[in-house]
Structure formats: C-alpha cells, structure tokens
Amino acid sequence: MTARKIVFSGIQPTGDFHLGNYIGAVKRWVADQALHDNIFCIVDLHAITLYQDPNVLRAKIRQAAGVLLACGIDPQKSLLFVQSQVSAHPELTWLLNCVTPIGWLERMTQYKDKAAKQESVSTGLLDYPVLMASDILLYQTDYVPVGEDQKQHIELTRDIAQRFNNLYGETFALPEGIFPKVGARIMGLDDPTVKMSKSIATDQKHHAVGLLDSPDQVWSVLKRATTDSGKEIVFSDAPSKAGVNNLLTIYQALTDQTQIEIEKHFEGKLYGALKREVADVIIETLAPIQTRYNELMQDARALDAILQSSAEQAAARAAPTLRKAKEHMGFV
Ligand code: TRP
Numbered sequence: 619m620t621a622r623k624i625v626f627s628g629i630q631p632t633g634d635f636h637l638g639n640y641i642g643a644v645k646r647w648v649a650d651q652a653l654h655d656n657i658f659c660i661v662d663l664h665a666i667t668l669y670q671d672p673n674v675l676r677a678k679i680r681q682a683a684g685v686l687l688a689c690g691i692d693p694q695k696s697l698l699f700v701q702s703q704v705s706a707h708p709e710l711t712w713l714l715n716c717v718t719p720i721g722w723l724e725r726m727t728q729y730k731d732k733a734a735k736q737e738s739v740s741t742g743l744l745d746y747p748v749l750m751a752s753d754i755l756l757y758q759t760d761y762v763p764v765g766e767d768q769k770q771h772i773e774l775t776r777d778i779a780q781r782f783n784n785l786y787g788e789t790f791a792l793p794e795g796i797f798p799k800v801g802a803r804i805m806g807l808d809d810p811t812v813k814m815s816k817s818i819a820t821d822q823k824h825h826a827v828g829l830l831d832s833p834d835q836v837w838s839v840l841k842r843a844t845t846d847s848g849k850e851i852v853f854s855d856a857p858s859k860a861g862v863n864n865l866l867t868i869y870q871a872l873t874d875q876t877q878i879e880i881e882k883h884f885e886g887k888l889y890g891a892l893k894r895e896v897a898d899v900i901i902e903t904l905a906p907i908q909t910r911y912n913e914l915m916q917d918a919r920a921l922d923a924i925l926q927s928s929a930e931q932a933a934a935r936a937a938p939t940l941r942k943a944k945e946h947m948g949f950v
C-alpha cells in the first residue's frame with residue numbers, strides 16, 4: 619500500500635455550519651476518510667484574532683466539534699481536534715515568527731481587508747498566517763483543501779517553510795493547496811450569484827440553511843429561495859437560471875441521482891413543487907445528523923473526553939516535527 623497523503627483542514631469555530639459547508643466540504647471529508655490521512659483542526663486560536671465573547675466561543679468550539687462528529691467524521695479514522703488544546707501550534711508559531719519578515723505579513727490581502735475594518739489591530743491579526751503555517755507544517759502535510767481566498771496564505775506557508783529549511787536545514791515538507799471546483803459550490807438561496815457563506819448567513823435570514831435548522835426553518839428559507847420568472851426546471855449555466863440551478867445542484871448532491879434523472883423527475887412541475895422537494899431532501903438529510911448532534915451535546919463530558927483524547931494524539935503526531943525544528947534552531 620502506498621502511503622496515504624496527509625490532508626490538513628482548518629475549520630473556524632465561528633458562525634454556524636450550513637448546507638454549503640456540508641455539500642462542499644464535510645460530505646466529501648466523510649466519504650474520503652479511508653482514502654487519506656485526514657487531520658481536521660478547529661482553529662479557535664485563529665478565531666480570537668478578532669474579539670470573541672468567551673461564552674460564545676466556548677459554545678461554538680463544542681458545537682463545531684459536535685457537528686463534524688455528527689456528520690460522520692470518525693475519530694477512529696481521522697484526527698479531529700481543537701487547536702488551542704495542542705500547544706505545539708503556538709509554540710511553533712513563535713519559532714516561525716522569527717524567520718518571517720514582517721513585510722510578508724503586511725502584504726497579505728486578508729490582513730489588509732480585516733485590518734481596514736478595525737479601529738485597533740492586534741498583533742495576532744497580523745500574525746494569523748504564521749499560526750496557519752504552523753498548523754500545516756507541524757504535520758508534514760501534503761495537501762491543504764481551502765477556498766481561493768486562502769491561496770496567498772498557502773503560498774506564504776511554503777515560503778516560510780522554505781526559508782526555515784534554508785536557514786536551519788531540511789525540517790518541513792512543502793504543502794500544496796487544493797482548491798475545490800466551482801461545480802461543488804452551493805450558492806446563497808436568497809442570492810444565487812454569491813457563494814453560500816457563514817458571514818452573510820449571520821445577517822441575512824434567508825441566505826442559508828443551517829445544519830441544525832428545524833424542518834420549519836428549512837422550509838421557511840426554501841420557500842423564499844430566489845428562482846426566476848420562467849418555469850423550466852433544468853440544470854443551466856445561464857445567469858437567469860442560477861437560482862433554479864442551485865436548487866437542483868443541492869437536490870443532486872443530496873440524492874446522488876444524475877442530472878437527467880432529476881430533470882425528468884421535475885418535468886412539468888412548478889417551482890413551488892421543486893422548492894418543497896428540495897426542502898424535503900434537506901430535512902431528511904439533516905434529521906439523523908441532528909439526532910446524533912443532540913446526543914453528543916447532551917453529554918458535554920463525553921464530548922470533551924473525545925476532544926481530549928484527539929488532542930493527545932495530535933500532540934504526539936506534532937511532537938517530532940516541533941522537536942526537530944527546535945533542535946535545528948539550536949535549542950538544548
Ligand atoms: N485561515 C483558514 C480560513 O479562514 C482557516 C485555517 C486556519 C486553516 N489554519 C488552517 C485552513 C490550516 C487550512 C489549514 O479558512
């Protein structure tokens with residue numbers, strides 16, 4: 619057997635998981651668990667680069683872990699842990715800070731965007747990409763699946779790794795970013811021209827379906843979903859059909875039927891029926907996830923014990939690389 623590739627994913631514990639995250643990412647992670655050596659990290663240390671209410675953060679970290687486990691991430695097959703519980707992450711960050719020119723960080727577009735919105739910018743916000751580099755480099759990661767917006771951070775990670783390796787000798791593997799295809803994208807239900815997003819969902823009630831939404835909430839979003847003034851229920855790239863196409867894409871992702879089967883199924887039906895049927899497959903998909911989630915959340919101690927044990931495994935996997943980095947730098 620050839621060695622499985624190490625795939626590292628970082629997940630922000632802010633905002634709520636929605637259907638776009640599930641179809642675009644989580645569903646595939648679950649399906650690919652046997653294929654790759656998957657590492658899922660809930661990046662709570664990244665979250666605090668912008669102020670988080672402590673009680674909200676605490677709840678969101680457990681919620682993110684609970685949702686991922688409920689969706690089928692299996693701690694026997696994948697590593698799923700909370701970043702702040704593995705001190706190798708901030709520890710390596712310090713070492714990498716010392717080889718990272720400040721100009722590299724000031725150039726990051728995400729930093730510039732976020733900083734422009736703040737009155738006072740924390741050192742952590744500037745340092746965010748170095749923490750991200752540490753996450754990735756600690757595990758000798760091969761692949762990092764991320765959105766296009768993270769491309770610059772992945773390139774920076776490679777630059778930092780290369781600079782460290784040049785200065786101190788071969789220490790880190792150079793990771794590669796993987797960027798999901800456009801086809802896997804679920805668009806906003808209120809506005810099918812933008813990708814379904816956590817931040818928009820916080821402000822726009824009818825933008826997304828949350829994975830923990832009740833059947834009534836699902837229907838309330840679906841029945842308002844943007845369609846068009848026509849009546850054809852077909853897959854289409856035409857901008858005017860973006861809403862209908864998005865509904866069909868959701869239906870296809872959740873039923874695993876072919877486009878031809880689906881178009882045939884909806885032939886002659888009205889948009890109202892399409893919305894109802896899409897809502898029903900969403901509700902059916904979410905029901906077992908929510909049942910499992912509620913079970914997990916009822917026993918916070920058991921959940922914390924799962925996380926504790928994963929954090930220990932993550933620490934053990936990170937340790938050799940951290941030790942090597944420290945040795946190479948000259949620590950005793
Ligand atoms: N910056 C990433 C995002 O906002 C989250 C993240 C943190 C991450 N550490 C990571 C992603 C390591 C991939 C690998 O999406």
